[in-house]
Amino acid sequence: MIRYLVRRAALAVVMLFGLICMTFVIANVAPSDPAALAAGPDAGRAQIEAARREYGLDRPLHEQFLRYVGDLARGDFGRSVATGRPVGQDLARYFFATLELCLVAMTLGILLGIPLGVLSAVYRDRWVDHGTRILAVSGIALPPFWFGLLLQLGIASSLGWLPTSGRLSVFTEPAAPVTGLLLVDSLLRGNGALFGEAMSYLILPAIVLSLPCLASILRVNRSEMVEALRADHITAARAHGVARWRIVTVHALKNAMLPTLAIIGLRWGWMMSSTVLVETVFDWPGIGLYAVSSAISGDFKPVMGVTLIVGLNFMIANLVVDLLYGALDPRIREA
Amino acid sequence: MTLLSIDDYRLAFDGFEGTAHVLDGITLDVARGETLGIVGETGCGKSVLARSLLRLNPAPPARVVSGTIRFEGENILAMPDAALRRLRGRRIAMVFQDPAAFLNPLLNIGTQMADVLHGQDSAGDAPRRSAREAHARSATLLASVGLPEPERLLDARPHQLSGGMRQRVLIAMALAGEPTLLVADEPTTALDVTVQAQILALIAALVAQRGLTLMLISHDLGVIAASCARVAAMYAGTVVEDAPTATLLATPRHPYTQGLLAALPDLDNPAHRPRGIPGSIPSLRNPPPGCRFHPRCAIATARCGVEKPALRALAPAHTVACHHA
Ligand SMILES: Nc1ncnc2c1ncn2[C@@H]1O[C@H](COP(=O)(O)OP(=O)(O)O)[C@@H](O)[C@H]1O
Ligand code: SF4
Ligand SMILES: [Mg+2]
8 A cells, every 4th residue: 555655646746747847838938928027018128128137037948947946846936917916825815716616516516426327327228317318418518608607697697596706795704714615614603694695606606517527427427337237246246135225335336436436536627627617607716717817918927826726636636536546446555 | 845946938138139049948847955967068048047046137138038937836037026035145045157256346255245144134024133243144154164264354355365265255155044045157167176176075065064955057067977966958048958967977868968978088088089069059149940959960850950859758857858869
C-alpha cells in the first residue's frame, strides 16, 4: 500500500510540474502584452518599457519561469488588473462559491446516478431502463446554457419559484465565513433561513451542472452493473442462496463501483472546469465567471490562476480515485 | 427412492442468430444416496443441465421448451420464488468449475460465507444468526473441508489463496445449508493435477460422511470412473447411455460412449494410442435431425438421420439411446 501511495503521489508531482509549465507557456504565447496591460491604456512606450522591467518581463524566459514558480510557491498568483486585488485573494473568494456549486451538483449526480444505474441494470429493458435512458441521453445532449436558460424561464421567471441569478439576495448579509461554503456556514451558525435562501439560489445551477454528470454516472454504472451481474461469482452466490438484495447492492455493486468511481473522478475534474457556462448563465460568483470576465479584458494572471486551480483539482480528483481504487480492490493495492 | 427425476427436459437459448436447442429431451433419475457422473464433450450442455437444477440459467435468453425436473416430488421448473430460495443451497448445492471466477474477488471469505448463511436463514424464515454465530459456523465449515487456520482464512480475499484452497472454500459454502444433493460441475478441471486428486478425495469423503447424493459432472471419464457408481453419457443435449460405471467401462453400447472410451489412454497397454472421435459436436442452433450423433457415427443408417432414438433398457440398470446398439 505504501509503495502504491508513493507511486501515485510521485505521478501527481510530475503532473503538477507539467501543469505549471503549461500555464506559463500559454501566458507567453497569448496575443496580449501583459506589460502594456499593466501600464494602463494611456501609457506611452516608455511607461510600458518601465512596466516590462518592473515585472521582469524583459528577462530571459527561463528566469521568468523560475520567478513564476517561486511566486507560486509563496502563494503569489500575481495581481488582477480588473479588481486590483492579488489574484490569490480573488481566487480564495470565488473558489468556494464554485466548490459549493460543484459539491451539490456532484452529490446530486452520485445520489441519483448510482441507484438509477443499479435499477436500470436489474430491470434491464423494462420501463425503468427506458426511462433512465431518456434521462441520460438528454443529460448528454442538452447544452447546459440552453437547459439553464430554459429552467430560468420556466421555474424561475414564469413561476417565480426560485431566483435566477447570484448566490444570495443583494440585501442578505452572508454569515461570516467559516468554511466559505454558504450552506455549511449557515448550518454551523444555526441560521435556517439563510440556509434556505442559499439553497434556493444554488439549486437550479446545481441541477444544470449535475445533469451531464448524472447522465454519465448512470450509464457507466448501469453497464458495469449489467456486466457485474453476469459474473460467475454472482451465479455462485445465487446458487448458495445469498439474498437477492445483498447480491445486487454488495456483491455486484462493489465490482461495478470501480469503473464508476473512475468516471466520478473524471467528471469532478470536468465539472469544475465546465462551471464557466453555468456560472455565466446564473451569474454565479465563482472562478468560472471570474475567469471569463478576466479573459474578456485580456487580464491573464487571473486566467492562469484559475487554470492552475482547475488543473490542481483534476489531479487531486485523480489521486483520490486511485486511492479509493486501492482501498476497494486489494489486488491493485498489492500489485 | 428417487430423489431427482428429470423428464423430457428441453431448454433453448433464444439469440439474435437464432435459437440454440441446447438440451434436447433429457431424461434422468437419481436415487437418494447415489453417486452419478455425467460425462460428455465440452459444449454438450452439462453445465446448462446442472444450472437448471437451481434455475440459474438466465431467462431470457433461456427458455424451457418442455419437461419437468422433480426434486423430492416438487417440480423445480414451476417453483414459486420463496420455495426456490429454500431450494438453493439448502436442498441442492453446487460446486463450480473455476474457483477463482466463482468467488467474489472484492469480498473476503468471511463476508461471502456469512452472506450465504444469512441468505439461507432468511429463505428458511429462521432468525438471522448473529455475526459471531455466522463467523463460528463459517470457521467450522472451513475446517470440515480440511482447511488449516480457518479463522485467519475468513479474513483473506480469494486471490490470496491457492486454487485448491479456493475450491475447498467453495465446497464449504456448498455445505453451509446441509444440502441433500451436491452438484459438482467440473470441480477439478481448473486445478493442478496434484490438487485434482485431493479435491476428488475430499468430495468422496464428504459424500460418505454426510450421506450426500452426488452428481459429478466432467468431460473426463477418468475423473468420473474414480468417484461415481453410475454414469450417464451426454451427447449434444441428450443422454445417450446410462449405466453402472463398471458396466459402462466394460461394455459400452452406444457408439459415442465407445468412442469416449477409445479416447482414454490405456495405462496397461502403452502401445494403445488413444483415438478421439472424428468430427466435432454439431451446431445446436441447427442440430442434425434424427439422432444428433449420426453425422459422426460409423454405423449410422438411413433411419438414424430421420428418427430420434429413445432411451431404452438393455438390462435393468443399463439404458441406451441408439437404434442399433
Ligand atoms: N446463457 C447462455 N446463453 C446462450 N447460450 C448458452 C448460455 N449458456 C450456455 N449456452 C450454450 O449452451 C451450450 C452448452 O454449454 P455448457 O452447458 O456450458 O456445456 P458444457 O457441457 O461444456 O458444460 C453451449 O453451446 C453454450 O454456448
Ligand atoms: S442411433 Fe444411429 S446414428 Fe445414433 S448412435 Fe445409434 S447408430 Fe449411431
Ligand atoms: Mg461446463
